[in-house]
Amino acid sequence: MCETCGCDGEDAPRITLDHGRTVTLEQKVLARNDDLAGLNRTWFAERGIVALNVMSSPGSGKTTLLERTVADLGPERPISVIEGDQETLLDARRLTAAGARTVQVNTGAGCHLDAAMVAGALTALAPPDGSTVFIENVGNLVCPALFDLGERARVVLMSVTEGADKPLKYPHMFRGADVLLVNKVDLLPHVDFDIDACTTAARRLCPGLEVLPVSATRGDGLKTWYDWLTDA
């Protein structure tokens, strides 16, 4: 049996790509990004700021989770948000309304936030010392995985509507996760989703990964998520 996907054999032709020059270019871009991410990490550490890189597909519930988190924890601790989207101020407005200090980064055709964008946003955001900064990345389960932003930890979300096979099909994102929130568990009665299979798949890529089932709309599991945040 194939260890990667659990299939019984190669029953369809497969083409695995060798990127060649693309990879070389990409490595230069990533090396420069890693340098800037290191500067961000030092900047956060010097101020006692906990920065968390929040990533998922579009529509997995990142913004709803952060709205709820800001509303519930904001009175106890200052929370700021860097909002990444291709276009619109919609999410920044939601987080501002929930009580967070917020900066929107619109990437245009861009598919991810990088360390330079975060550095620029921090200048505008000016988060207070000892605070929490959520960096809500562009909704994309692929590209953001490659770009270190200088965060303390990577928070990956997926929703139960997306299917339990997603960790195996998009391994880069799950391999680097510090915690996986499986959101929208309120929809479990209505969809075909095996949370144990999903957890097993994610932990095959990232042994020991903490997996938290939550519903950002109904509130399930948020206490555990807030405990995780306190320890982050």
Next chain:
Amino acid sequence: MCETCGCDGEDAPRITLDHGRTVTLEQKVLARNDDLAGLNRTWFAERGIVALNVMSSPGSGKTTLLERTVADLGPERPISVIEGDQETLLDARRLTAAGARTVQVNTGAGCHLDAAMVAGALTALAPPDGSTVFIENVGNLVCPALFDLGERARVVLMSVTEGADKPLKYPHMFRGADVLLVNKVDLLPHVDFDIDACTTAARRLCPGLEVLPVSATRGDGLKTWYDWLTDA
């Protein structure tokens, strides 16, 4: 009122990025891709093959829609599938089991299919003259929008669990769509989703866009989808 996102004003700081050198590099890559896509388009036309580029976020239901389509229409017309995923043969196995001739393209760290990958896959696939070829792109609502594959039309899916604001937040994908399938309408009673607002948002980017509400699991709207396919 802002015409882009319908907001009332700039109530949060916004950083809009000027990509500079990145854009220049990207333009070279895209120009080369466009040349190859033109060759694919000629190849399809010479054989009377209808090629459709199917795109969405991960978990919107592309594979389930194609499984159902192959099972329902396969007896009447030959259907082949080029399956794009970062890893695994899972989707190719599902489509093969449904009755389609299938080739899996694994992109590794790559975030989209490009015209060269499709050309390579076609050699292995050898679709018959006069047939239909679905190209199921990597699950990503961002990057695949930029890469012409030589397709006849672009089929964009989103699911009702993802939120009606997605067209405005990821405009490139919706701007180039030929049809938008709003999937998982069986979940409408359980989620907060305004299909009229979603349609309005999508048509603001792509005037006259055909929007088809469907449920690939329950079967709602598939007759309309099959009619669309017949006319494609």
